[in-house]
Amino acid sequence: MGKLLAVALVGIAAALAAERLLAFRNRLNASREVAPVSLPNCRLIKGIEAGSEDIDILPSGLAFISSGLKYPGLKSFAPDKPGEIFLMDLTEDNPRAAELRISRGFDLASFNPHGISTYIDRDDTVYLFVVNHPHQSSTVELFKFVEDDNSLVHLKTIRHDLLTSVNDIVAMGPDSFYATNDHYFSDFLLMFLEMFLGLTWSNVIYYSPKEVKEVASGFYSANGINISPDRKYIYIADVLDHNVHVMEKHANWSLTHVKTLQLDTLVDNLSIDPHTGDIWTGCHPDGMKLFYYDPENLPASEVPFGLLAMSVPENCFVQIVLVLRIQNILSEEPVVTRVYSDNGSVLQGSSVASIYEGKLLIGTVFHRALYCDL
Numbered sequence: 001m002g003k004l005l006a007v008a009l010v011g012i013a014a015a016l017a018a019e020r021l022l023a024f025r026n027r028l029n030a031s032r033e034v035a036p037v038s039l040p041n042c043r044l045i046k047g048i049e050a051g052s053e054d055i056d057i058l059p060s061g062l063a064f065i066s067s068g069l070k071y072p073g074l075k076s077f078a079p080d081k082p083g084e085i086f087l088m089d090l091t092e093d094n095p096r097a098a099e100l101r102i103s104r105g106f107d108l109a110s111f112n113p114h115g116i117s118t119y120i121d122r123d124d125t126v127y128l129f130v131v132n133h134p135h136q137s138s139t140v141e142l143f144k145f146v147e148d149d150n151s152l153v154h155l156k157t158i159r160h161d162l163l164t165s166v167n168d169i170v171a172m173g174p175d176s177f178y179a180t181n182d183h184y185f186s187d188f189l190l191m192f193l194e195m196f197l198g199l200t201w202s203n204v205i206y207y208s209p210k211e212v213k214e215v216a217s218g219f220y221s222a223n224g225i226n227i228s229p230d231r232k233y234i235y236i237a238d239v240l241d242h243n244v245h246v247m248e249k250h251a252n253w254s255l256t257h258v259k260t261l262q263l264d265t266l267v268d269n270l271s272i273d274p275h276t277g278d279i280w281t282g283c284h285p286d287g288m289k290l291f292y293y294d295p296e297n298l299p300a301s302e303v304p305f306g307l308l309a310m311s312v313p314e315n316c317f318v319q320i321v322l323v324l325r326i327q328n329i330l331s332e333e334p335v336v337t338r339v340y341s342d343n344g345s346v347l348q349g350s351s352v353a354s355i356y357e358g359k360l361l362i363g364t365v366f367h368r369a370l371y372c373d374l
């Protein structure tokens with residue numbers, strides 16, 4: 001009887017694990033194949049070789065680009081080099097990316113920038129908020145941008161028990177913001193388990209010096225976050241649920257759900273066209289490839305990914321790039337357009353697409369960045 005029970009339990013456990021594996025694969029391999037869509041006037045941006053995970057553009061046409069993200073389980077082309085913030089002036093005919101100098105007193109060696117957001121104060125001071133992961137932790141760094149000097153002055157490091165695994169932020173004031181936690185756990189193995197089990201423990205936090213609180217929860221993995229031009233709605237991308245949520249913002253900073261736009265791809269960061277309100281996003285049509293950049297060289301310690309490798313098709317480890325434009329998200333029939341798609345020969349792993357006066361910047365998790373004249 002004891003043996004029968006043991007066999008039954010093992011059988012149940014195996015069946016559950018197989019079911020989870022299948023569900024997890026479905027979350028990661030959303031649409032897999034995407035027909036290429038090309039744009040005629042694009043060029044790779046010189047000097048950006050190790051990622052351009054997030055991009056934020058000021059109304060004046062100055063674009064901030066975060067580069068050099070080191071994220072558990074993902075490829076890095078410059079694992080020993082600290083991250084950087086690049087600046088690009090999109091009003092120039094032939095814009096170039098220049099690295100911004102960061103003021104002394106900030107620990108540059110552990111700088112690991114992720115999502116970014118800008119805020120222009122009443123006195124025209126420009127603040128840059130940067131999600132940072134020094135030593136695998138999560139902080140938000142607040143900088144003042146000094147244009148004359150091409151530099152960032154570090155003002156403060158924000159840490160909080162509710163800011164556990166921050167992915168992106170959207171600034172609400174000179175020292176307040178909404179932030180997405182892409183996982184409940186920050187430890188790599190627990191993070192993987194959380195994804196594998198399909199737990200919806202990811203959330204959104206409102207932070208100000210006076211008050212910090214959870215304002216939305218129940219996400220598989222909340223990622224990109226941004227605000228509508230009229231500042232009434234907050235948009236949140238759930239990368240593992242393949243959708244964008246529209247939330248209404250209230251006077252006390254709480255959020256209520258308005259609607260969800262379901263897509264068939266893993267949605268990363270969200271950018272807003274300030275004139276039209278269109279949402280532009282960089283997507284990962286096949287999330288499996290994010291974790292499988294180099295199948296020849298899987299670190300032995302990354303057992304969970306080794307387990308998954310058994311079921312990954314061969315010869316398709318290069319990540320596809322996909323840029324979507326979402327028009328009229330609040331209407332009955334939003335229009336979703338595939339603006340650009342590449343099989344990985346030009347660009348790999350698109351995480352963001354930002355627009356400024358007919359110019360498009362496409363950023364990636366760990367690869368290069370593309371500049372297009374639309």
Ligand SMILES: [Ca+2]
Pocket residue numbers: 054055056115116117168169225269
């Ligand atoms: Ca952002």
Ligand SMILES: [Ca+2]
Pocket residue numbers: 115167168223224268269351
């Ligand atoms: Ca992101």
